[in-house]
Amino acid sequence: MTASQAITVNHRTYRWPDRALVVVCVDGCEPDYINQAVAVGRAPFLASLAQRGTCLTADCVVPSFTNPNNLSIVTGAPPSVHGICGNFFWDPEVEAEVMMNDAKYLRAGTILAALADAGAKVAVVTAKDKLRALLGHRLKGICFSSEKADQATMEGNGIADALALTGMSVPSVYSATLSEFVFAAGLALLRRDRPDVMYLSTTDYVQHKAAPGTPAANDFIAMLDRYLGEMDALGATVVLTADHGMNAKTDALGRPSIVFLQERLDAWVGAGTARVIRPITDPYVVHHGALGSYATVYVNQPGQVDDAMKRIAALPGIEAVHTRAQGCARFELPPDRVGDIIVVSERLSVIGTSRDRHDLSGLDAPLRSHGGLSEQRVPLIANRPAGELPLRRWRNFDAFDLALNHLQ
Numbered sequence: 001m002t003a004s005q006a007i008t009v010n011h012r013t014y015r016w017p018d019r020a021l022v023v024v025c026v027d028g029c030e031p032d033y034i035n036q037a038v039a040v041g042r043a044p045f046l047a048s049l050a051q052r053g054t055c056l057t058a059d060c061v062v063p064s065f066t067n068p069n070n071l072s073i074v075t076g077a078p079p080s081v082h083g084i085c086g087n088f089f090w091d092p093e094v095e096a097e098v099m100m101n102d103a104k105y106l107r108a109g110t111i112l113a114a115l116a117d118a119g120a121k122v123a124v125v126t127a128k129d130k131l132r133a134l135l136g137h138r139l140k141g142i143c144f145s146s147e148k149a150d151q152a153t154m155e156g157n158g159i160a161d162a163l164a165l166t167g168m169s170v171p172s173v174y175s176a177t178l179s180e181f182v183f184a185a186g187l188a189l190l191r192r193d194r195p196d197v198m199y200l201s202t203t204d205y206v207q208h209k210a211a212p213g214t215p216a217a218n219d220f221i222a223m224l225d226r227y228l229g230e231m232d233a234l235g236a237t238v239v240l241t242a243d244h245g246m247n248a249k250t251d252a253l254g255r256p257s258i259v260f261l262q263e264r265l266d267a268w269v270g271a272g273t274a275r276v277i278r279p280i281t282d283p284y285v286v287h288h289g290a291l292g293s294y295a296t297v298y299v300n301q302p303g304q305v306d307d308a309m310k311r312i313a314a315l316p317g318i319e320a321v322h323t324r325a326q327g328c329a330r331f332e333l334p335p336d337r338v339g340d341i342i343v344v345s346e347r348l349s350v351i352g353t354s355r356d357r358h359d360l361s362g363l364d365a366p367l368r369s370h371g372g373l374s375e376q377r378v379p380l381i382a383n384r385p386a387g388e389l390p391l392r393r394w395r396n397f398d399a400f401d402l403a404l405n406h407l408q
C-alpha cells in the first residue's frame with residue numbers, strides 16, 4: 001500500500017493516512033465542555049487549535065445515543081446503512097427487547113476494518129466493553145476495552161499486554177478513570193506500536209453528572225487535553241468529535257422532568273396495546289436511570305397510530321412525533337428496527353415508561369441525559385488546518401473524511 005492509494009467504504013472514498021491518525025470520540029461531549037475548559041485555561045492544547053487547527057460544529061445521529069453514533073463514526077454512514085439505531089430494540093422475530101451490541105446486527109463494514117485489510121496497523125480502545133464487539137467487527141488489529149483490559153488476549157483482542165501498557169489497574173465502570181485509561185492506553189500504543197490509525201472512545205460518566213464548566217467537567221477536559229497534546233507532540237493527526245451532547249433534564253428545582261409515555265398510552269389506548277421502547281436502556285443505568293430524550297412506540301392496532309401520535313404531540317415536553325416512515329427519513333434510521341411512532345422530547349425533558357419502572361435511587365446528582373435533537377450538536381476538531389472546506393452540514397461521522405480527505 002502506498003500513500004497514493006485510497007480505500008472506499010460504504011460508498012465513500014478515503015485517502016491513505018499520511019501520518020498516524022487518532023480519531024477520538026468523547027462520549028457526551030457537548031461543545032460547551034471544551035469551551036468552558038478553554039475559557040479558564042484548563043485546555044491549552046485544544047485552545048491552541050484556534051490558530052493552527054480546524055474547529056467545526058457537527059451534527060450527530062438522532063437518537064443521540066452512544067452506539068448508533070460510534071458505529072456511524074467508524075462506518076462513515078448513518079444507521080440506515082449500518083443498522084445500529086440504539087442500545088436496545090424490539091426484535092419482532094423473537095418478540096422481545098434485545099441488546100443490539102452483538103456484531104450480527106451490524107449491516108456495514110467499518111473504515112477501521114477496511115484500512116486494516118488494506119495493510120494499515122489499526123488499534124481501537126473503548127471504555128465500555130459493550131462497544132468492543134461492534135467497533136472491532138472483522139478488524140485485523142488491536143481492539144480492547146478499559147473495562148476488560150485485564151482479560152484481553154492476542155486471539156480475541158490482538159494484544160496480550162493491554163493492562164501492562166499503562167500501569168493503571170482496571171478502573172470502575174462508573175468512574176472518570178475508565179475514560180482516562182482509554183487515553184493512557186492510546187498514548188502508550190502510539191509510542192510503542194505507532195499504529196497508522198487509532199480510534200479511542202470514552203464513556204460519559206462525568207458528563208452525566210457534571211455540567212460544562214464545573215470542576216469535575218474541567219478536570220476531565222484538562223485530563224484529555226494533556227493526552228491529546230502528547231499525541232500531537234508525537235506527530236499524530238488528532239481529530240476529536242463526540243457521539244452526542246448532554247443536557248440537564250430537570251425542572252428549575254433540579255427535579256427530573258419525565259414524560260411517562262407508557263402510562264399515558266395505557267390510559268389512552270388500553271394496557272397492552274402500545275409498547276414504548278427506550279433504546280437508551282443498557283446494563284449500566286445507574287447514571288441516567290435509563291431515561292433519555294428519544295423513544296419509539298409499537299402500536300398493536302394500526303388504526304390507533306394517528307390518534308396516539310396526536311395525543312403524544314400534545315404532551316408537555318415533547319419536541320417531535322413522527323411515523324416510522326417520516327422519522328426514518330428524517331433521522332436516517334433502519335425502518336425494520338424502529339416502532340410505528342418515533343418520539344423525541346425537548347431539551348429539559350426525558351421519556352420514561354411508567355413511574356414504578358424507573359429506579360432513580362442511583363441518581364446522586366440532578367439528571368443529565370441525551371437522546372434528542374437538543375443533544376445533536378457536537379464538536380469536530382482537528383489539530384491541523386483544513387483547506388477550503390465544502391459548505392455542508394458536517395456530521396460527526398465525517399470525522400474520517402475530514403481527517404483523511406481535507407486536512408492539510
Ligand SMILES: [Zn+2]
Pocket residue numbers: 027028065066067204243244
Ligand atoms: Zn454516549
